[in-house]
Amino acid sequence: MPIIEIKDLNVHFGENHALKNVTMSLDKNQITAIIGPSGCGKSTYIRCINRMNDLIPGCKVEGEIVVDGSNIYAKDVDPVDIRKKIGMVFQKPNPFPKSIFENVAYAPKIHGLVQKDGKSKKATKNELEETVEWSLRRAALWEEVKDRLGKSAYTLSGGQQQRLCIARALAIKPEIILFDEPCSALDPIATAKIEDLLIDLKKDYTVVIVTHNMQQAARVSDKTAYFYIGELIEYGITEQIFEKPTKELTEKYITGRMG
Amino acid sequence: MTSRIIFQNELETLNQDVSTMATLARESVGKAVQCIVNHEPELREEVERLDKEIYRLEQLIEKRCLDIIGLQTPVAGDLRTISTCLKIITDLDRIGRYASDIVEVYDCLASSNGLVRQVNIPNMAELVTSMVEDAVKAFIERDPEAARELFERDDEIDRLYDTNFRAVLTYMMENPHLISSGIHLILIARYLERIADHSCNIGERVVYMVTAERMNPKERKKDHKLNTMCEVPKEPDGDSYSAHELEEK
Ligand SMILES: Nc1ncnc2c1ncn2[C@@H]1O[C@H](COP(=O)(O)OP(=O)(O)O)[C@@H](O)[C@H]1O
Ligand SMILES: [Mg+2]
Numbered sequence: 001m002p003i004i005e006i007k008d009l010n011v012h013f014g015e016n017h018a019l020k021n022v023t024m025s026l027d028k029n030q031i032t033a034i035i036g037p038s039g040c041g042k043s044t045y046i047r048c049i050n051r052m053n054d055l056i057p058g059c060k061v062e063g064e065i066v067v068d069g070s071n072i073y074a075k076d077v078d079p080v081d082i083r084k085k086i087g088m089v090f091q092k093p094n095p096f097p098k099s100i101f102e103n104v105a106y107a108p109k110i111h112g113l114v115q116k117d118g119k120s121k122k123a124t125k126n127e128l129e130e131t132v133e134w135s136l137r138r139a140a141l142w143e144e145v146k147d148r149l150g151k152s153a154y155t156l157s158g159g160q161q162q163r164l165c166i167a168r169a170l171a172i173k174p175e176i177i178l179f180d181e182p183c184s185a186l187d188p189i190a191t192a193k194i195e196d197l198l199i200d201l202k203k204d205y206t207v208v209i210v211t212h213n214m215q216q217a218a219r220v221s222d223k224t225a226y227f228y229i230g231e232l233i234e235y236g237i238t239e240q241i242f243e244k245p246t247k248e249l250t251e252k253y254i255t256g257r258m259g
Numbered sequence: 260m261t262s263r264i265i266f267q268n269e270l271e272t273l274n275q276d277v278s279t280m281a282t283l284a285r286e287s288v289g290k291a292v293q294c295i296v297n298h299e300p301e302l303r304e305e306v307e308r309l310d311k312e313i314y315r316l317e318q319l320i321e322k323r324c325l326d327i328i329g330l331q332t333p334v335a336g337d338l339r340t341i342s343t344c345l346k347i348i349t350d351l352d353r354i355g356r357y358a359s360d361i362v363e364v365y366d367c368l369a370s371s372n373g374l375v376r377q378v379n380i381p382n383m384a385e386l387v388t389s390m391v392e393d394a395v396k397a398f399i400e401r402d403p404e405a406a407r408e409l410f411e412r413d414d415e416i417d418r419l420y421d422t423n424f425r426a427v428l429t430y431m432m433e434n435p436h437l438i439s440s441g442i443h444l445i446l447i448a449r450y451l452e453r454i455a456d457h458s459c460n461i462g463e464r465v466v467y468m469v470t471a472e473r474m475n476p477k478e479r480k481k482d483h484k485l486n487t488m489c490e491v492p493k494e495p496d497g498d499s500y501s502a503h504e505l506e507e508k
Binding site: 214215242244251255 | 263266267332333334335336337338339470471
């Protein structure tokens with residue numbers, strides 16, 4: 001079942017036509033991998049899904065992205081509301097210069113907690129603690145940090161920092177989480193932990209991941225989209241893309257015969 | 260611009276080795292057949308030598324494949340090529356073994372030279388040789404159509420096997436002196452039939468390598484009656500192993 005439907009998406013940075021007529025839909029509770037050579041528009045694409053490109057001067061986004069039935073680019077939509085529904089984790093772990101606890105509590109403190117009726121309300125101290133523990137557990141970090149929640153986030157290893165960022169994204173209780181090359185700064189063990197976590201997360205969330213690591217895309221994702229110079233070249237079931245891509249360009253890229 | 264030059268070179272070497280091995284297997288079948296049909300016992304040694312060389316290549320190629328999988332993480336067409344190489348070297352090795360089994364039986368046949376011709380072994384041998392040849396060609400030329408055609412000829416081989424079996428049985432009943440060589444002839448027919456099967460296996464892998472499609476069990480299923488005069492246990496359901504099941508997992 002599609003949760004995100006992208007229709008005729010075009011992105012320009014000034015003269016640069018960075019994404020060209022992209023149309024595709026992403027399934028709920030699935031992991032979609034975005035692959036392609038550097039500069040092909042992967043980050044631009046993923047940033048469209050939570051309207052992060054709005055923050056970039058000179059960036060023009062056209063087209064529609066329908067999430068849960070409503071166009072997030074409609075006039076009356078507040079991008080802040082979208083980012084509450086759609087979390088994001090970046091390439092380099094970017095914890096705030098605060099304690100571990102404060103990193104995870106940051107968003108719920110600002111936005112309040114989403115209630116059953118969908119409205120937000122200010123969190124009590126107790127609720128905040130619960131949310132932080134829940135998020136850290138969900139990000140498979142709790143056991144490693146529960147005795148030092150007050151310590152600076154910078155005391156954590158790179159892999160732990162990245163899981164902290166995932167916990168921080170989870171704390172806003174999003175439906176969708178976007179990952180832009182979440183493992184490229186991590187060692188193989190930390191990477192494996194994140195991959196396990198991604199697969200575990202898809203039970204409850206829809207995941208979109210940009211990755212340069214083809215094997216990672218093959219291991220974790222259900223569907224894979226291949227971009228080349230701003231165009232969506234091929235999009236389909238991951239297994240099929242890696243066994244028998246239909247486009248020659250895709251085969252060239254995944255077999256390492258490009259660039 | 261291409262990259263992964265080392266990887267591409269490794270794939271090319273692999274392809275050449277498998278092609279060489281396939282050519283040797285084809286040669287050994289040709290020589291084995293020539294040995295028994297034209298009575299050229301001096302070819303025996305040649306077949307034995309080829310068998311050893313085929314085995315050496317099998318081990319070498321297996322190692323190459325494993326190295327490539329371990330070090331280069333191949334995907335898509337590359338991965339299918341490697342899995343095909345890994346599979347067909349077993350078929351090629353078996354073909355080489357059967358060829359040497361055939362010449363081994365030659366000694367026991369020498370006394371009854373006439374029988375070989377009368378029971379149409381040459382015909383069967385010729386067809387089998389052409390199948391090995393075309394299987395090898397289908398691999399080298401990456402030709403799935405040629406590969407699929409092998410299956411039709413395999414049905415013909417099965418029919419010839421049945422006919423020969425019955426013919427030899429008749430000779431043996433009429434003349435008990437022929438029993439020993441008759442049995443050896445049946446063995447040869449059996450080896451030839453097995454070689455044809457291995458050629459089909461190669462064909463099936465070539466289809467997968469080129470098209471990524473696994474052959475439908477009905478397509479590869481032959482009239483596998485074998486001999487009506489002997490009790491052949493019923494084949495397990497032809498559909499029991501196949502890509503379909505794989506996909507339905
Ligand atoms: N902030 C920006 N300002 C101007 N151009 C940008 C910006 N971000 C990306 N681009 C351009 O958009 C294209 C796609 O970039 P990007 O989405 O970062 O690619 P990828 O993530 O696939 O490496 C590139 O040509 C890049 O130069
Ligand atoms: Mg990027």
